[in-house]
Amino acid sequence: MTPDRALVREEVDEVVVPGSQGEFGVLPGHTPLLSTLKVGELWYRQGQEKHYMAIAFGFVEVLPDRVTVLAQVGERAQEIDVQRAERAKQRAEQRLAQAQSQLTQIDFDIERARIALMKSLLRLQVASRARTRV
Numbered sequence: 001m002t003p004d005r006a007l008v009r010e011e012v013d014e015v016v017v018p019g020s021q022g023e024f025g026v027l028p029g030h031t032p033l034l035s036t037l038k039v040g041e042l043w044y045r046q047g048q049e050k051h052y053m054a055i056a057f058g059f060v061e062v063l064p065d066r067v068t069v070l071a072q073v074g075e076r077a078q079e080i081d082v083q084r085a086e087r088a089k090q091r092a093e094q095r096l097a098q099a100q101s102q103l104t105q106i107d108f109d110i111e112r113a114r115i116a117l118m119k120s121l122l123r124l125q126v127a128s129r130a131r132t133r134v
Contacts, residue, residue: 002074007053014045015067017060026062033062037071039118041126052077052129054122056115075123077130085123092117 001007015026018040039056058071095113 001069002071007074007076008044008051010044010046012044012046016043017067017069018042018055019060026067029064030062030067032064035060035062037069039115039122041122042069042074043129050129052126054080054119054126056119056122073119075126077126077128080123080127080130082124082127085120085127088116089120089124092120 013028017024017026017035018038020036020038023040024035037055037058037060040054042053042055043050045051054073054075054077055069055071056073058069060070061068092113096110096117
């Protein structure tokens with residue numbers, strides 16, 4: 001779920017989540033846990049079919065019979081606008097290059113550009129999954 005909408009409400013066989021301390025997989029009966037999320041790729045499997053999503057920041061709660069993901073940003077692979085993600089990637093790279101050449105640049109702007117770059121690269125990676133269907 002994101003602040004805007006529920007993205008997935010499905011019964012699945014496996015989920016892999018980008019936790020802030022690293023990626024982790026969840027199978028039915030998993031030990032309960034709560035984790036924060038980083039910018040990354042979430043995927044879930046139904047039978048042999050995998051589905052991919054780009055998510056960023058938020059929380060995941062794992063219970064033995066349920067996984068709840070509350071993400072600040074979440075997009076299914078097939079929903080990602082690749083041209084928009086490419087433009088965002090280019091803008092973020094330009095901002096990072098400018099910031100690195102200007103020693104007086106504020107750290108906050110560098111971090112914002114770094115996060116924007118991570119999210120655009122993630123979107124491109126996840127969008128490619130929709131085209132290749134692994």
